[in-house]
Amino acid sequence: MTQQYPDDKVLSPGTVIISAAAEVKNIRKIVSPVLAYIKGTYVYYIDFSFDAFKLGGSAFAQTLSKVGDEAPTVTDAEYFKNAFTAVQELVNRGLIIAGHDISAGGMITAMLEMCFANPQGGLEARLNKIRHTDLIKILFSENPGLIVQVKHHHLVEKVLSDYGVGFAIVARPIEDRKLIIEKDDFRQEFDIDALRDVWYRTSYLLDKQQSGEECAKARFENYKNQPLQFNINPSFTGKLSDLGLNPDRKERSGITAAIIRDKGTNGEREMAYSLYLAGFDVKDVHMTDLTSGRETLEDVQFAVFCGGFSNSDVLGSAKGWAGGFRYNEKAKTALENFYKREDTLSLGICNGCQLMMELGLVFPEMGESHPKMQHNDSHKFESGFVSVEIPENESVMFKSLSGSKLGIWVAHGEGRFELPGEASKYNIAKYVYDAYPANPNGSDYAAAAVCSADGRHLAMMPHLERAIFPWQNAYYPHKFRKHEVTPWMEAFVNAREWLKKR
Incomplete structure (x- = not known):
C-alpha cells in the first residue's frame, strides 16, 4: 500500500509482517x-x-x-x-x-x-x-x-x-x-x-481526550481502589453433573426458549448455547418471523432478547427494534399474548435489556412512567470486565445466587438505569462499586439489572452468557480453577427448573 504526497511516496508497511496461526489444544x-x-x-x-x-x-x-x-x-x-x-x-x-x-x-x-x-x-x-x-x-x-x-x-x-x-x-x-x-x-x-x-x-492522558477530565480523572483515581471481587456460594460446585447438565445432549427436553433477534444483534450464538446447555430446546426467531406471522411465540416458554446493536443503534439503542413491535400488529399481538401468560419467563441482555425497558415490559404497572435506558455518564461506549453482587431477591433466575459476587462483561453505550423510587425496588443485581469505572454507566443505585415484581422478567445490561465458563472470564479465582461452569450457569438452570414445574 502506498500513500502519495506532493514530494514523497510512503510505503506501508515499512517492514515485512508475518502472520501465523496455531492450534490451541x-x-x-x-x-x-x-x-x-x-x-x-x-x-x-x-x-x-x-x-x-x-x-x-x-x-x-x-x-x-x-x-x-x-x-x-x-x-x-x-x-x-x-x-x-x-x-x-x-x-x-x-x-x-x-x-x-x-x-x-x-x-x-x-x-x-x-x-x-x-x-x-x-x-x-x-x-x-x-x-x-x-x-x-x-x-x-x-x-x-x-x-x-x-x-x-x-x-x-x-x-x-x-x-x-x-x-x-x-x-x-x-x-x-x-x-x-x-x-x-x-x-x-x-x-x-x-x-x-x-x-x-x-x-x-489519552482518556481525557475521549471522556473529558471528570470521567478520566475518576478512572485514574479509582482503578486501584476497585479490585474485582468474588464471593461464590459454598453450595456451588461448578460441576455440570451437579446442575443436571449434559453438554452432549441430543434429545429434546420439551421446554422451549426462543432467541429473539433483529438485524444488527450479535449475541445470539453465545445465548443460544447457554440455553441449550441449560437444557432448553432453542429456536431462532427473527423479527421478520414475527412481523410476517410465521412465529406467534405460542409454543415458547422462555423469550430471550439478546445483545448487539439492532439497526446499528442509529435511532438510539433498541429504538428501531422496539418500533418493530409497536408498529406491526402481528408482532405486537404475539408479544402481548406472551406476556399475558403466567407460565412464561423473559430475559433481555444489553440491547435486549434496552428493548424491554423501551417497551415497558419489566414494570407494566408504571405505564408511561416506565424508566428507559440512558446514555452512559461517560458518553462513550464502555467495554470491560467488572464485579456485580446479587442481593437477596425474588427473581426466578437470580434468587439462588443471593449473596454472590461475580465477574461479568459489559459492553454498551446506553446502559444507565434512571430509576424512580426506592433502591429496594431494584435489588436484583448491582455493580459492586458505586463509582466509575466499576459502575461503568452511572446507573442509579449502581443497578446492573432490574426485574418484574413477580420475578419472571429480567432485564440486565451485563452479559452473563459471555461468562458461563471460567475461561471466558478475564479473571476467575485460582481456588475455583477446577470449575467446569460458573454460577451464571445456575441462573439459566433456575429458569429451566421453574418452567419444568409449570
Missing part, C-alpha cells in the same frame, strides 16, 4: 500474567534469544533520546524452538502459575506488570544468578524471553535443562508491596503502587 491451560502471592513459589527468567543483553532499539534507550548500535535478536532458531517447546511442556504439566513476556521496557517492566494487577504482595528480585555485570542491561534490554512464576522449581529446572534452555531463578513473591532489586552490592526498593500510577498515567 486446551483453552483451559492458560498462563495468567498476574503474579500470585503464593509462598514457596519462585520466579524464573527463561532466555529465548541466545544472545547477549543489548539495549539498541529499547524503550530505555528511547527515554535517553537514543537508538543504540546493537539490538538483540534470536541467534539460533533451533534454540528458540527448544525454548518454546520446553515452556509448552511446563504449561501442559501445570507447573507455571503466572508468566509475562519480556518486551518493551525489559525484565523490570515485566516484573512490575505482573505485580500491578494483583493488589497484594510484591517481588524480591536477586539477580546474582544472571552472569552479566551490567545491571542496566539485565533490567532494560528487550531480548526475547519470559518471566514465569513456578511451583516445584526443581522439576522445572530439570525440564529446562533437558531441553538445553538457559534460565535463572531471579525472584520470589514477598508480602510487602515492593519490588526489591538486588545484585552484588546494589539494592533498591521500588513502591509498586506509585509506579503503577506512573504506568497508568499515559492512559489517563
Whole structure:
C-alpha cells in the first residue's frame, strides 16, 4: 500500500509482517500474567534469544533520546524452538502459575506488570544468578524471553535443562508491596503502587481526550481502589453433573426458549448455547418471523432478547427494534399474548435489556412512567470486565445466587438505569462499586439489572452468557480453577427448573 504526497511516496508497511496461526489444544491451560502471592513459589527468567543483553532499539534507550548500535535478536532458531517447546511442556504439566513476556521496557517492566494487577504482595528480585555485570542491561534490554512464576522449581529446572534452555531463578513473591532489586552490592526498593500510577498515567492522558477530565480523572483515581471481587456460594460446585447438565445432549427436553433477534444483534450464538446447555430446546426467531406471522411465540416458554446493536443503534439503542413491535400488529399481538401468560419467563441482555425497558415490559404497572435506558455518564461506549453482587431477591433466575459476587462483561453505550423510587425496588443485581469505572454507566443505585415484581422478567445490561465458563472470564479465582461452569450457569438452570414445574 502506498500513500502519495506532493514530494514523497510512503510505503506501508515499512517492514515485512508475518502472520501465523496455531492450534490451541486446551483453552483451559492458560498462563495468567498476574503474579500470585503464593509462598514457596519462585520466579524464573527463561532466555529465548541466545544472545547477549543489548539495549539498541529499547524503550530505555528511547527515554535517553537514543537508538543504540546493537539490538538483540534470536541467534539460533533451533534454540528458540527448544525454548518454546520446553515452556509448552511446563504449561501442559501445570507447573507455571503466572508468566509475562519480556518486551518493551525489559525484565523490570515485566516484573512490575505482573505485580500491578494483583493488589497484594510484591517481588524480591536477586539477580546474582544472571552472569552479566551490567545491571542496566539485565533490567532494560528487550531480548526475547519470559518471566514465569513456578511451583516445584526443581522439576522445572530439570525440564529446562533437558531441553538445553538457559534460565535463572531471579525472584520470589514477598508480602510487602515492593519490588526489591538486588545484585552484588546494589539494592533498591521500588513502591509498586506509585509506579503503577506512573504506568497508568499515559492512559489517563489519552482518556481525557475521549471522556473529558471528570470521567478520566475518576478512572485514574479509582482503578486501584476497585479490585474485582468474588464471593461464590459454598453450595456451588461448578460441576455440570451437579446442575443436571449434559453438554452432549441430543434429545429434546420439551421446554422451549426462543432467541429473539433483529438485524444488527450479535449475541445470539453465545445465548443460544447457554440455553441449550441449560437444557432448553432453542429456536431462532427473527423479527421478520414475527412481523410476517410465521412465529406467534405460542409454543415458547422462555423469550430471550439478546445483545448487539439492532439497526446499528442509529435511532438510539433498541429504538428501531422496539418500533418493530409497536408498529406491526402481528408482532405486537404475539408479544402481548406472551406476556399475558403466567407460565412464561423473559430475559433481555444489553440491547435486549434496552428493548424491554423501551417497551415497558419489566414494570407494566408504571405505564408511561416506565424508566428507559440512558446514555452512559461517560458518553462513550464502555467495554470491560467488572464485579456485580446479587442481593437477596425474588427473581426466578437470580434468587439462588443471593449473596454472590461475580465477574461479568459489559459492553454498551446506553446502559444507565434512571430509576424512580426506592433502591429496594431494584435489588436484583448491582455493580459492586458505586463509582466509575466499576459502575461503568452511572446507573442509579449502581443497578446492573432490574426485574418484574413477580420475578419472571429480567432485564440486565451485563452479559452473563459471555461468562458461563471460567475461561471466558478475564479473571476467575485460582481456588475455583477446577470449575467446569460458573454460577451464571445456575441462573439459566433456575429458569429451566421453574418452567419444568409449570
